[in-house]
Amino acid sequence: MKDTTNTALLFFFGMIFGSVVYAQELEPPTDDLGNVSDAFQENFFEALKQKGIENYELALTALDKAERAAKEDEESKAVVYFEMGKNLTQLRRFEEAESNFQKVLDKQGDRLDVMEALYDLYYQKKDYEAAIPLVQRLIQQDPDYKEDLANLYSRTQQYDKALALLDELDVLWGVSDYRDVLRSNIYRLTGNTSGEIEKLEERIDANPKKEQDYLNLIFLYSEQGNTAKAFETAKMLLKNQPTSELVHLALYKFYLDEGNSAEAIVSMKNVFQSSKIDQENKYKVLADFLQFVKTNPEHEAELESIVSLFAQENNGKVYEQLGNYYAVKNMKEQALLFYEKGVANDTDNYTLVKNTLLMQIDVKKYEEALQLSNTALEIFPAQPLLYLLNGVSNIGVQNADAAIESLETGVDYLLDDPDMERDFYKQLNLAYLQKGDQNKADFYAQKAANLPDGRQ
Numbered sequence: 299m300k301d302t303t304n305t306a307l308l309f310f311f312g313m314i315f316g317s318v319v320y321a322q323e324l325e326p327p328t329d330d331l332g333n334v335s336d337a338f339q340e341n342f343f344e345a346l347k348q349k350g351i352e353n354y355e356l357a358l359t360a361l362d363k364a365e366r367a368a369k370e371d372e373e374s375k376a377v378v379y380f381e382m383g384k385n386l387t388q389l390r391r392f393e394e395a396e397s398n399f400q401k402v403l404d405k406q407g408d409r410l411d412v413m414e415a416l417y418d419l420y421y422q423k424k425d426y427e428a429a430i431p432l433v434q435r436l437i438q439q440d441p442d443y444k445e446d447l448a449n450l451y452s453r454t455q456q457y458d459k460a461l462a463l464l465d466e467l468d469v470l471w472g473v474s475d476y477r478d479v480l481r482s483n484i485y486r487l488t489g490n491t492s493g494e495i496e497k498l499e500e501r502i503d504a505n506p507k508k509e510q511d512y513l514n515l516i517f518l519y520s521e522q523g524n525t526a527k528a529f530e531t532a533k534m535l536l537k538n539q540p541t542s543e544l545v546h547l548a549l550y551k552f553y554l555d556e557g558n559s560a561e562a563i564v565s566m567k568n569v570f571q572s573s574k575i576d577q578e579n580k581y582k583v584l585a586d587f588l589q590f591v592k593t594n595p596e597h598e599a600e601l602e603s604i605v606s607l608f609a610q611e612n613n614g615k616v617y618e619q620l621g622n623y624y625a626v627k628n629m630k631e632q633a634l635l636f637y638e639k640g641v642a643n644d645t646d647n648y649t650l651v652k653n654t655l656l657m658q659i660d661v662k663k664y665e666e667a668l669q670l671s672n673t674a675l676e677i678f679p680a681q682p683l684l685y686l687l688n689g690v691s692n693i694g695v696q697n698a699d700a701a702i703e704s705l706e707t708g709v710d711y712l713l714d715d716p717d718m719e720r721d722f723y724k725q726l727n728l729a730y731l732q733k734g735d736q737n738k739a740d741f742y743a744q745k746a747a748n749l750p751d752g753r754q
Contacts, residue, residue, distance in 0.1 A: 338367035338374060345381055354385040361385070376402045380412055387415070392423045410439050417446075426453040449480060457484050473501070473508075482514070491518060506538045509545075516548050525555065543572040547579060554590060562590070563600055570607040581615060588623045614644020621653065630661055641670065648678055655687045664694025682711040682718060689725050698733040705729065720749045 345360035361382050368374040379398040386395035399416040402409065413436050420429035430450050436443040444467055451460035461484060464477050485494035498515040501508065512535035519528035529552040535545045546568040553562035569575055569583045584604070591598050601620065617640030624633035637654040644650055651674045658667035668691035674684050685708020692701035709722040723746035730739035 335367050338364050338371075341367060342378065342381075345385075349381070349385055349388075352388070354388045357385045358382060372405060376405050380415070383412075383419075384415060387419050387422070390422070392419055395419055408435050408439070410436070426450050430454065445476065445480075448477070452480060452484050452487075457488055460484055478510075478514075491522060494518060502534075509535065509539055509542055512538075513544060513548075516545075520548070525552070528552070529556075543568060543574045546572070547575060547583070550583065551586070554586070559590070559594060559597060563587075563597065567604070567607065570604060577615075581619065584616065584619055588619060592623070592627075614640035614642075614647050614650055616640070618644075618647065618650045618653070621650075621657075625653070625657065630657060633657055634661060634663075638666075645673060645677060648674075648681070651678075652683060652687075655684075655691075659687060659690055659694070662694065664691050667691040668695060680711055682708045682715075682722075684708070685711065686718065686722055686725065689722075689729065693725065693729055693732060696732065698729045701729040702726065702733070716749045720746045723749070 341360045341364035345357040345364060348354070348357035348360060361378050365375060365378045365382075368378060379401045383395045383398035383402070386392075386398065396416065396419060399412055399419070402412045403416075406412075413432060417429055417432055417436065420426070420432065430447065433443050433447045433450060437447065444463060448460045448463040448467070451457070451463065461481065464481050467477060468474075481497070482494060485491060495515065495518050498511050498518070501511050502515065505511070512531055516528045516531050516535075519525075519531060528548065532545050532548045532552060535542055536549065539545075546565040550562045550565035550569065553559070553565060566583055566587050570580055572580075587604065588601075591601060601623075617636040621633045621636035621640060624630075624636065634654070634657045637650065637657055640650050641647070641654045651670065655667050655671055655674070658664075658670065667687065671684055671688035671691055674681075675688060678684055685704050689701040689705035689708065692698070692704060705722055705726050709719065712719050712722070723742045726742040727739045727746065730736075730742065
């Protein structure tokens with residue numbers, strides 16, 4: 299079962315227990331039935347069939363009949379009680395299920411499969427106190443349940459017992475990610491950050507090659523605001539493991555804080571080149587780098603080398619951030635260069651598409667804007683802004699009829715947006731002027747003038 303509050307471990311718990319139960323279901327316990335009547339067998343196997351298709355109530359009805367047919371055969375009755383317990387658990391009738399499991403244990407002693415089913419029941423009903431003595435019995439047959447016991451101690455706030463057992467298991471079996479997560483949760487719940495730090499320092503002294511211990515310690519020191527110790531730990535990790543990639547997620551920040559831009563840039567580049575660091579963290583580092591360059595423009599040339607590191611990934615989000623950087627600096631051609639590179643690989647990114655179109659229209663690249671807006675409308679057919687920008691692009695290439703069609707379609711998608719509605723009417727005025735229809739042009743000019751201007 300091996301469960302913590304961590305979602306992944308809950309899933310792991312489900313897989314472990316599920317595999318046990320599935321194995322049991324594949325092989326009905328025919329050898330335990332003994333010499334029984336046809337009526338017993340008929341009803342018992344009917345119950346198994348109904349349970350297999352999740353008709354648990356019908357399964358219980360068949361098991362009641364099988365119990366009566368068993369008469370004084372205690373072994374057969376035990377088999378029935380076990381099946382009743384499993385069906386009742388599925389129906390969340392926990393008290394009745396527990397009673398049936400207990401009948402089997404009373405008659406047949408500590409059967410592993412029955413105790414495991416009862417443990418699952420206690421876990422489902424969150425009765426961790428009742429689960430503890432049961433797991434202590436399970437440990438006698440399967441020592442792996444010691445980890446479950448540590449978890450149960452934690453859930454019942456017996457933290458000292460949990461930590462002592464975790465330390466014992468680390469000595470017996472070596473450290474594990476599961477136990478590390480459980481121990482960390484206990485330290486957090488008890489507010490014993492110093493205890494967690496001390497434990498990690500001990501482990502680093504004992505094994506200076508385990509990267510995760512350093513990373514956890516860096517995080518704890520940073521969380522405490524002890525930047526000096528966090529930085530020291532990061533440098534220690536790099537010294538002991540020069541090929542570490544993850545350490546640079548911490549190092550670049552520390553270098554920036556101490557004004558060591560050269561080392562900060564080296565660490566950032568290590569992050570961007572890393573195969574172990576996920577994209578979201580790379581984006582965060584890129585955002586920090588852009589902010590750094592904004593206040594230290596002498597390093598702007600480094601942006602080109604950063605772009606080359608990302609270019610192989612053809613990722614629109616990277617180019618979007620670079621485009622935003624140059625747009626804020628009003629360097630329109632440079633911004634558009636990155637926007638267009640980004641949108642070429644990420645047409646599903648509406649914000650990127652919108653920013654690219656706005657910049658293309660701003661620099662009067664109407665042909666490109668028309669092509670992009672036509673493509674975008676196939677992906678986002680209900681976005682009124684795209685119809686507006688498509689209309690502007692068509693006007694820019696002297697295609698008044700197409701502009702009018704797009705603008706008249708798009709205005710129908712507006713919902714209580716008078717400012718954008720006015721923009722539509724202004725563009726329709728221009729389109730009809732381009733077409734030479736003065737009456738229609740005046741009509742839309744008047745509609746635009748009649749709307750209140752919320753932007754004034």
